[in-house]
Amino acid sequence: MGDLTSLVFKRLGLGLLTLLVVSILIFFAVELLPGDIAQAVLGQGATEETVNAMRQQLGLDRPAPVRYLDWLAGAVQGDFGVSLVSGDRVSSAISERFINTLFLAAYAAAIAVPISIVLGVVVALLRNTLFDRVANVLTLTSISSPEFFLGYILILYLSVKTGMFPALASLKSDMGFFELLHRTFLPALTLVLVVTAHMMRMTRAAIINLLASPYIEMARLKGTPPWKVIVRHALPNAWAPIINVVALNLAYLITGVVLVEVVFVYPGIGQLLVDAVAKRDFPIVQACCLIFAATFILLNLMADVGAILTNPRLRHPK
Amino acid sequence: MTKFSDKDVLLEIRDLKIEGYSDETWVPIIKGVDLTLHRGEVMGLIGESGAGKSTIGAAAMGYARDGTRISDGSIEFDGMELTTATESERRALRGSRIAYVAQSAAASFNPAHKIIDQHTEAPVHYRIQKRMEAQEDAMELYERLRLPNPQEIGFRYPHQVSGGQLQRAMTAMAMACRPDLIIFDEPTTALDVTTQIEVLAAIRDIVDQFNTAAIYITHDLAVVAQMADTIKVLLRGEEVEEAPTEQMLDNPQEDYTKSLWAVRSFQRPQKSRPTDGTLPVISVKNVDAAYTGGVKVLDDVSFDVYPGMTVAVVGESGSGKSTTARVITGLLPPSSGEVLFKGEPLPPRYQDRKRDQLRQAQMIYQMADTALNPKVRINEIIGRPAQFYSGLRGQALKQRVDELLDLIELEPAKFYNRYPPELSGGQKQRIGIARALAAEPDFIICDEVTSALDQLVAEGILKLLDRLQKELGLAYMFITHDLATVRSIADEVVVMQNGKVVEQGPKEEMFTPPHHPYTDLLLSSVPEMDPNWLTTLLEERGVDNIGDAADV
């Protein structure tokens, strides 16, 4: 277990380094964006005077590296600064949005992960049958369709034509849990369609990859029935790649859903980030990107730890 | 066939034909084989790779591997016709009445489950025993198979148990439902000789104790001589001959069988070191080496290789033979000590060596499959060193390649433009040799060059190497675990164990007692053709001694 702890710490360290580089990159990317926050906030109504006045108030007249270091000094103490536009604390501006994003991701994952693994196992069991081929074509189609396309189709059939689910996923604070589930069903379903296929195919591939292993042949030669060969002998050894792809898709559910948020008007962090980029609101952009990057890094780390924990060789050292 | 009566027939295979799918067509693998096995009989199936031994073994369970199919013939097991039975009927036999022991126990145990859970799977599935009973039974079998700690060893995961022990555990697993027939598919091939003995003894005992019939598949004559009542020889999917063991050993009928027997006779006279003060080509001086992570794998290794001589480095897996080769080639810089080439110290890292220094020492690899780039034509594989070191171009280069192909006895016109995957194992190994020769080296490291080859082919390679040595005055460092090879080709022998040189000296000396105890163990563990060899050896050593040896 000592190896695992040291691996986790090593990876966390590397992750922090990655975050640092990301933050530098993002900072200068925002710097490079044409126009600045003053122009963006004042829009068409900007004059040189007002723009200068606003720059001065926000401290944008200081050189960029100084501002970055200033931000960094705060960030290492857990203070990500205040939004340049609204003056709110970044943490409070983001937290609610991030919770929304996590909720949607969790909702989609709660449906998609079990379905894709079960289906993946079933398809592996029925490999090369008609069912497998149909599933193959369907999953490929759902992977290949643009997300906004899926979203619009779902809206058309489940909302406009049948009225079963609301097309808008806007949230209100006084909503009950089931109303919440009902209201966010379409975006969740769109995401489910996007990620399920990938995870299911990977589960199938991971299992089928193992079917040539001698221990699978051994299991068959012991008279083990086919489903048990898959579930008991192949699946336990296929966890590492499955966990990996699940983690990758979970990361996507959190970081990659801007389009779905746009289509369903869901108040998630992606929309916030896009808006903040439009307004050149550096602290928000930075915090959002770091959250995304950290999510990605942590999920990858968890996948690696998961792979280790499901690998008996590493779990039970000699 | 006097020992067994006809009414005791357990397995009857008639005119079995099996086809394999390759290149979009079904090609025959087994071309009409008959086999009769009686209760309690152990039949050895012997043949070279591609002879169809394993395929017949699997077919005896009514099982066709992926990509193969039983196309004709009948397989009757205890009155039940397997070729027409349904899949579930056949499956019901497997594990309960016919069991299987695979070549590599390490790969054939599921890494995700404890050994005992895999053991009890079949008896519980067939409702022969309850789980707890099956566990009790497993422990008893472990004890009978002389596994250490029989009460506890089953609760380990496969990777926590050594290879020899796993192989015995797998035999125990096969025994779990007390089957009528066990298929042993090369169960000791992957093991070191000292471990092999232990497993062989255990298998023989348990098969005797339960009077189980067995098909023992192997390519090693000496091994099968210890195990089988009857031996059947196969060649390319057809039977060559079948006879009771003693008869087969003493008086083989067919030419092919005789040639198999004759393999072991190649031997060449031992040369001795030059006495005229010639410096050794390679001199390994007090080398220590460790891989990253700090585990020391070489400990004060020293030996010399003189021009024109063959030094065999022997030892079991993990003894440091290959690491020594890596130190010499510069892939692994030693942590102390040095390697001299004709008296001059070589830079420890290959990157720091001069082109000419690299040229002087070449290497031939064990696995010709991974040693030759499958996507590069033969002419480039061989031609590249010539081009690289000697700057040959165009016609001169082609001529040199032809010359080299001639040298390794492959027809240049035929092989010049081919790719490695189109070649047989022996041909590939020859290309490997030609590539080494193309650099015009003084010294070649041969790393287990024959261990992946069938005996007849290996023989050819050894003869080729011998001839080349005579013609070109090469010095070989011959890494091997096979003492028979050492006996046939070496001039000097270095015995290694756990990264240390245990003993070294001229071959004749090494093969005559007194030995270092480890050398003795190695030498005595090499199976011999005598069917009573194992029995005698076990008596000599005493059972307990073997158990220790197997745990090395």
Added chain:
Amino acid sequence: MSKKNQNLIDRIAEEARKGRISRRDFMHYSVAAGLTASTATGLWTTSAAAQPKSGGTFRWGIHDGNTSDTHDPGTYLTRVMIFLAHTHRSYLTMINGDGSLGPDLADSWEASEDASEWTFKLTENASFHSGKKVTADDVIASLNHHRGDDTTSAAKALLTDVTDITKDGDYVVKVALSRGNADFPWLMTDYHLAICPANDDGTIDWKSGDGSGPYKIDNGEFGVQFSLSRHDGWHREGAYFDKVEMITLNDPNARQTALVTGDVDSVSQVDLKTMALLQRDPNINVLNVPSAGAITMPMFCDTAPFDNVDVRNALKLSIDRDDIIEKILFGAATKGNDFHHSPAQPYWPDDIPQREYDPDQAKSLLKKAGAEGLTVSISTADSVSAGAVDMAVLYAEQAKAAGITINVVREPNDGYYSDVWLKKPFCLVSWGARPTPDVMYTLAYKDDAAWNESHWQNERFNELLLQAKSELDDTLRAEMYREMAMLARDDGGTIIPFFNNFVYGARANVGTPENLAASWESDGARAASRWWFND
């Protein structure tokens, strides 16, 4: 009573029976048509089948909102904030449904002779949601928020002429101007000039979101939605809904779907492409209101090849306005005539000949200018307006007939107004509706205006502009604006192909007054206080 007036009254009564006119408007028109107030009231009770009813929650999908919005009136930018401002805050004056100027916080206003000093009398009934009365101090602080050297307000330019703002008692505010401006009360409707509670130090408290408008904010999140409830005791008539929910719906498809499925009661903008399809839906009313907003295409008059008036006119002639209105706006626009004065604004000259698509004449003008086979680039972006890119592409196709090659350059959406507008010599610009021609011309056509987007310098035009500003006689003023329009049309550097309509939608059960204000979408951004539910 004249025949004309009788017809008008009949029509008003008919509208009232259909429930398409508010009581206030009914009274307004009836009195205008010559009835006395009491007769009008009687007529209203007999004819109005559906007068405004109170109650219900109005869910209002608005098309332009951003998470980084704030309550600072100086930096209002998005529609959501503008609409919100008109719902939870008050202004001194407001634009009525019929386009006239009406009272909001100010009950009445009057000017000095030269229109350089204005006096506003405030209503004494108005209070902030916090309960505090709205007084002259609040008004002064709110206007000063946009003045001074360190202000960051986008409305600073609007108030540059203001020299002093003083109070005369708690309910009278006097504004002194450096030069006369007859339109000053109209300026007070600018969306930035919302009245916020004053702090003791003369600044305003905008952060709290407190206001004196018809609804108060219960809770909300910028860029997402706001929930409001009625401010009992609002100082004007209306505010029929109990609650209002303003939902940011930036995606046109989401907006439309929400309206179709009934997830919202009204949306502030309808995609023009689907307008016709939407009109077929019996559950939906599409509201199509001509506005003073326009897409302009300014050319730098001091930069070749646009420094030649013939080239400019050739470019004006080679745009097929009807085709663009049909294809880009699906008919929802008023044809433009290259002067920035729309029929929705006062003093509109209706007798100026319309410029039509005439590639042949354009060709001959180019020949005259020696610029045959002209090639120019036009910059545009999707952020200008939904059809801006298509429009430029279409224009490029049309101009081919005049032998002009127009390269359409799609610029990045972000920073379009800082990097393209006023920087590139030929581009597309979107202008919101301004209340009067004076405001518009002063902003973007005056020689020294910061936003003189075409770099147009015309002495006579500027002279007239200044004269008209302080002219209180309407007839004289109208004549001046006519002459200015002709100058802009024939000499100016701006192509104005059309004034776009505001096209928005509401569910069929939403009652709307007959006249919908043209200053913003959704009835001048005041749908929340002017509309009601019919059932």
Added chain:
Amino acid sequence: MSIFVIGYYAALIAASCLAAYYKKHGAFMLLFSLTLVSFIIGIIGGVPALRAVTTFAGALALAAGTSYAFKEFLILISKPALAKELRTAPLTASFGMFVIFTYAIAAIFAPWIAPHGESEVISSAFAPPDENMLLGADQLGRDIFSRIIYGARNSVGLALVATLLAFFMGAFAGLMAAVKGGWFDQLMGRLADVIMSIPSLIFALLMLSIFGTNLGVIVIVVAVIYSPRVFRLTRAVAGNIVVMDYIEAAKLRGEGDWYLIRREILPNSTAPLVAEFGLEFCFVFLLIAGLSFLGLGIQPPTADWGSMVRENATLISFGDITPLIPAAAIALLTVAVNFVVDWMLFRSSGLKEQ
């Protein structure tokens, strides 16, 4: 009961019986279960539903037939070695190849195939289909069919160039990292981590906002976003190859890194790389479509499928299929590429499950 329904069931049952007679179990199960399902569909949906099933089956059969014929065609025209490979292709893969081939033809010969110009306004907005315009007109009165043909050239060409560049960068870095190892490997790995940890759409948004949305920038940005994936794969594939004895032999010969990459590693990693290329192409294609959807794509009036979807997306709520056509064109191509990739992966992984 109409003649159609009787004929429908008669055909199905007859086909089932034939399949059963000739012991084609798979075909029998398929046909007979279709018969049973048809009872339910027929009861619920009536004749139109059955017609839909027939149309669908017919389309499927047509696609299968086309694929089969196309495969045979390819086998006949290609060299023996390639023909042997092609014979192993399942129908899905040959369908994919057929679609890719069609798209390629459309893209290359767009000006000749398209009946109208790319940006030529020929009718009123949203004019319905007629003999002159196969799919009707778009919001500016341009022929949708012609624009889809040109869109193949633009969208596919752009994605192809971007993918190629991503491959060039990623594969080169991956091979170098595998051969060099040490700090270079570490550095490239970290760099890949950094790029991958920023969501791709956001990264593209930032970069395109900074550098403008011209074609070159789109290609470079998209290539940068996807190169880490290629890098990782190449690194992994090459990592498996560099431990081979023939690499050791070449190293010990004193060969340079470039020779190792070019002659020893690259020829052995083409199969997985080509398969990955197909997948990457799909992702790149979808990303560019997403960017176009957000308004950051190709410049107008250039036809591009992503923007075509975006421009007309609102029509979907009214059941108008116009915006779905380019979206379906995107989906069809990615599906087709995936089919081919699937087959190639199957070939290269050597899975011989029967």
